Amino acid sequence: MAAPYELIYYAGVPGRGEHVRLILEEAGAPYQDTQFLSFDEARQRVTTWLAGGGHGNPRYFAPPLLKHGDLVISQTPNILLYLGSRLGLAGEQEDDVYRVNALALTALDGLSNEVHDAHHPIAVMLPYADQREESRRRSKEWVQSRLPSHLAYWQKVLVENEERGSGPWLLGSTFTYADLVLFQCLDGTHYAFPKAMRQARDTGKYDRVFKLWEDVKARPNIAAYLASSRRQKYQDWGVYRHYDDNDVIAE
Amino acid sequence: MAAPYELIYYAGVPGRGEHVRLILEEAGAPYQDTQFLSFDEARQRVTTWLAGGGHGNPRYFAPPLLKHGDLVISQTPNILLYLGSRLGLAGEQEDDVYRVNALALTALDGLSNEVHDAHHPIAVMLPYADQREESRRRSKEWVQSRLPSHLAYWQKVLVENEERGSGPWLLGSTFTYADLVLFQCLDGTHYAFPKAMRQARDTGKYDRVFKLWEDVKARPNIAAYLASSRRQKYQDWGVYRHYDDNDVIAE
Structure with a gap:
């Protein structure tokens, strides 16, 4: 997918979103990040996206969220799993x-x-x-x-x-x-x-x-x-x- | 892989291993399970396998473990992810x-x-x-x-x-x-x-x-x-x- 990666998380602390930033930074992959919004705007963005991203994405419980095209996923280790494979940072051998x-x-x-x-x-x-x-x-x-x-x-x-x-x-x-x-x-x-x-x-x-x-x-x-x-x-x-x-x- | 699935966990309670059993049972997949050993034997098996399964499998921190041929993996959600894809229980659409x-x-x-x-x-x-x-x-x-x-x-x-x-x-x-x-x-x-x-x-x-x-x-x-x-x-x-x-x- 040529869509940009978008990290949706609270602004103001590294938090769990930091793991997502680090993998994107290591890979040199461009991404959007709600940390550049105001505290309230970032929180509002989180709340909106937690209610599900349409296109068959179920409602999620807590941030961080990653939006990539029509896919919106939650859970830090899950986001890393998704990005890891795409960015060549999930190993080289089978499994x-x-x-x-x-x-x-x-x-x-x-x-x-x-x-x-x-x-x-x-x-x-x-x-x-x-x-x-x-x-x-x-x-x-x-x-x-x-x-x-x-x-x-x-x-x-x-x-x-x-x-x-x-x-x-x-x-x-x-x-x-x-x-x-x-x-x-x-x-x-x-x-x-x-x-x-x-x-x-x-x-x-x-x-x-x-x-x-x-x-x-x-x-x-x-x-x-x-x-x-x-x-x-x-x-x-x-x-x-x-x-x-x-x-x-x-x- | 035609190798059997082997669940390595403590005997005596459902515990975190239960999630692994349920997916295998739902799929009707044959599996071996250390719950049929004595309490002490199961614990010993867990300790042995936590030290890593050879073949490039790193040491792991806690059970349950799944052994499938040369692959030994830990972490309940990780084992489910592995089995879910193989057993047709991880959804049908892309992602x-x-x-x-x-x-x-x-x-x-x-x-x-x-x-x-x-x-x-x-x-x-x-x-x-x-x-x-x-x-x-x-x-x-x-x-x-x-x-x-x-x-x-x-x-x-x-x-x-x-x-x-x-x-x-x-x-x-x-x-x-x-x-x-x-x-x-x-x-x-x-x-x-x-x-x-x-x-x-x-x-x-x-x-x-x-x-x-x-x-x-x-x-x-x-x-x-x-x-x-x-x-x-x-x-x-x-x-x-x-x-x-x-x-x-x-x-």
């Missing part, structure tokens, strides 16, 4: 698309959804202030047991590739959108939990993981994007938030 | 696979992951008893605001199809694995929150959603499966758990 999708889903589960829930453990509809104590308790537990578990998992994936003489990416020698997803997840987790991430880095146990973060950041298209005004700043709303109360280290 | 994947991801987010987190709001590594108060608070909030939000969403999808002269399934006239996923999510949520689900049903506001639950249950292959010993019972471990403390209704 790699499923390996890459699994890696992306795992990164989003562990280092995006779990991090989000650290500031909203009781209810996503209630403000943080109404669940501050629970949020602190959850953050302490998360930094203590889950963060090391996730980092150790990604380290093993990368080390095992290296032992097979492959790497430096998650799928081996082939860069895929799973690398972009893990980069953004690490970057956002670092914003939310800088002390714990520094502590983890200093152990030296996750050096391949932190190297991947740097390697993605240094890719020419990504570096140019991150330096541009298109890269929005993290704020204290959205998926990744920094609260001093939660910025703890493991014991 | 339907992405519409179906979005619907399945939305059902799993809202009526599986959120329900799981109701009994583990603070930490998945801590026992329920250590987060019982928070669990009760989260359950009350969830039943009050999120359950109606999810049911209203699914009702709208189904009503809008009907208004277009289509239905009775989520994608319209074509039955897909998204219907199976929503069925299992409703069924498990009913196990966890029977009072709230009965209350929701009695309002009459979600009649299309509860009808879909019944319609899926009545499909010949699914009915036969649910009546068989292959359908495991819910227990108070796993994704869906019933705790009296959490079995509340909306105010």
Whole structure:
């Protein structure tokens, strides 16, 4: 399809839409982005498109949405799956698309959804202030047991590739959108939990993981994007938030 | 591939593996299932395969896993995506696979992951008893605001199809694995929150959603499966758990 890619998401924070931006930026694919609208206009656009895009597209529950011609789809990993195949970032071997999708889903589960829930453990509809104590308790537990578990998992994936003489990416020698997803997840987790991430880095146990973060950041298209005004700043709303109360280290 | 499908998951509860069983059962596809091993043997099998399946399959973080010949993949929605295309349950129109994947991801987010987190709001590594108060608070909030939000969403999808002269399934006239996923999510949520689900049903506001639950249950292959010993019972471990403390209704 020659139609433009259109990202429909809230304006003002990187959020879940950021994964979509990163894959489009890496591929150098032109796209439209509601982040350039006002906050209210972007929100209105999201609401309109959530009600379904006609042409047999069912109503969707939450943004980000991707519009491409008559197709309107939701769910971050689903949008990445669609774009990954089209943009040559979903692997090269038969069935790699499923390996890459699994890696992306795992990164989003562990280092995006779990991090989000650290500031909203009781209810996503209630403000943080109404669940501050629970949020602190959850953050302490998360930094203590889950963060090391996730980092150790990604380290093993990368080390095992290296032992097979492959790497430096998650799928081996082939860069895929799973690398972009893990980069953004690490970057956002670092914003939310800088002390714990520094502590983890200093152990030296996750050096391949932190190297991947740097390697993605240094890719020419990504570096140019991150330096541009298109890269929005993290704020204290959205998926990744920094609260001093939660910025703890493991014991 | 003529290789058999092999589901690798814990034995003893339906869990996330149940979504994989339902799609295979609906399609009448033969499969092997570690649920027939002892509890310890199944757990051992899971651990072994999580370390990667060779042949370029990276290590994975959590079960269920699907093995099909040399391919080993993780992540429930990813396994369904793979099987859905092969078994003719991912729609008929171009790009339907992405519409179906979005619907399945939305059902799993809202009526599986959120329900799981109701009994583990603070930490998945801590026992329920250590987060019982928070669990009760989260359950009350969830039943009050999120359950109606999810049911209203699914009702709208189904009503809008009907208004277009289509239905009775989520994608319209074509039955897909998204219907199976929503069925299992409703069924498990009913196990966890029977009072709230009965209350929701009695309002009459979600009649299309509860009808879909019944319609899926009545499909010949699914009915036969649910009546068989292959359908495991819910227990108070796993994704869906019933705790009296959490079995509340909306105010």
